[in-house]
Amino acid sequence: MTGVRGGAGTPAGRMSTAARAWLASLDDEQLGRAAWAWEPDGERLRWFYTPTDHGGLPLRDMRPAQQSLAMQLVATGLSSAGYVTVSTIMGLENVLDQVEGWQVGWGRERGRDPQLYWLRVFGDPAGRGPWSWRFGGHHVSLNLLVVDGEVRATTPCFLGADPAESPLLGPHPLRPLAGAEDLARDLVRSLDAAQTGRALLAGTAPVDIVGGNRPRIGDGEQVMRLPDVWRDHFTDPGLAERVEAMHRGSEEKAGLRPEDHEAVRLTTRPRGVPAADLTPAQKEQLRALLGVYLGRIPDELADREAAKFAGDRLDRVHFAWAGGTARHEPHYYRLQGPRLLVEYDNTQRDVNHVHTVWRDPEGDFGFDALRQHLREAHR
Structure with a gap:
């Protein structure tokens, strides 16, 4: 970068x-x-x-x-x-x-x-x-x-929120990552049948971001098991079983099948609907969503990153979705294109636990x- x-x-x-x-x-x-x-x-x-x-x-x-x-x-x-x-x-x-x-x-x-x-x-x-x-x-x-x-x-730049939504005094809840959720939902709900057919990877969302915390992203990666996302496996049998049970329980509750994992695995060739097949209004929605991630870093750096997707260069970015599209339904999405992989997942804790990550598969860690x-x- x-x-x-x-x-x-x-x-x-x-x-x-x-x-x-x-x-x-x-x-x-x-x-x-x-x-x-x-x-x-x-x-x-x-x-x-x-x-x-x-x-x-x-x-x-x-x-x-x-x-x-x-x-x-x-x-x-x-x-x-x-x-x-x-x-x-x-x-x-x-x-x-x-x-x-x-x-x-x-x-x-x-x-x-x-x-x-x-x-x-x-x-x-x-x-x-x-x-x-x-x-x-x-x-x-x-x-x-x-x-x-x-x-x-x-x-890699990872931000999550648990709870994703918390009550505040007054009518507006605390939602630190609301932009990453709401802009994506608006975009997926704006797609027509043909666009949806390309964007929708699976009807069931994975229980976490697919890339996990791997230092390098490889072709064909599937969701990591929760015990493998920690620095070391727990030596305490109770804690080890608890983490294993959390992962197993999440997948069972979601009803995930092997074909669901296959549908969302990471591939070098992006899956989903390319921006080139979106309407001008939808492209602006996609650009706004991407800006939520690029805008995490100082303005001078964010402007340089945004320039990579200026004009028609956005056309190679693909938008993919898994899960439901209504509020409080488990869901996952990714943005993928040259030098770009964004993943978002909100399935855990009854769809009140968000994980988001912005990566550059070629330039992570420099x-x-x-x-x-x-x-x-x-x-």
Whole structure:
């Protein structure tokens, strides 16, 4: 993904300044967890969206001033709306704790903890070489790479919400990811019979995003089992069985069959209806939906990403759907095209638990940018 080159006022410059300030505030023990040497592969490519150890230094183990510096770094990787959304998702841990009767532990002192979000820097943000940073916890995973003074990767970028909808005082509920849901539903309900025939993959939605938290997306991937989306399998037999039972129960409740899994498996060639076969009004709906995902990152970077789909370049993006199209019916969709894979799923907790991810199968974690950097460095 292309970034913006420049100094202190650019996204890369702001990230470098914030990362250096945060790292300078840490003691030696904290630095051992927060700052790792640069690595193009390995731990840098591990990302999660479950309440597992995401790797790094959690907010819980920082002083308040250090937490502030950490969140200042997080904010450099997000737009204003993106930062509000991430902050709201983190706060939902308190709501989820109440929804679950304060009983869920996940093998730690507090199972739903708004301070169990981890931050880690790979490489030297003050140096000349590539460096990256990762922020993640339950329902948040941000992965950003800086190469040669440019932000060159902003994916995988995962945001979820559980509950997806919560009551507020007054008539309007709290729905952090409402745009990702409502714009897609409006689009699918606008399709005619022929368009629907191409867009609809299956009448039953999968129980999660199909790509899961794989570091690389491959042809033919199917939904991962829930135990495999955690950092490690649980050694506690009770927890291990609980996670396995959650996955098994979700699939049984949905009535998923092998042919449903086959229908939604990921393919290199996009499935669904291409934008080229949409009406002008539908194309604008699709563009608005895509903007909900691209708009997560700083405006300068989002504009560069949006330019990839300007005009007729949107025509190669495909829209695919599985499940029902009415509110509160389990549903899933994806947007797929050159350098693009967006997945959305809302099936769990009686259709009140959303997962969304934006990926670039060729450029996640900066795979493409690092290859180019190595070629140029060895000329």
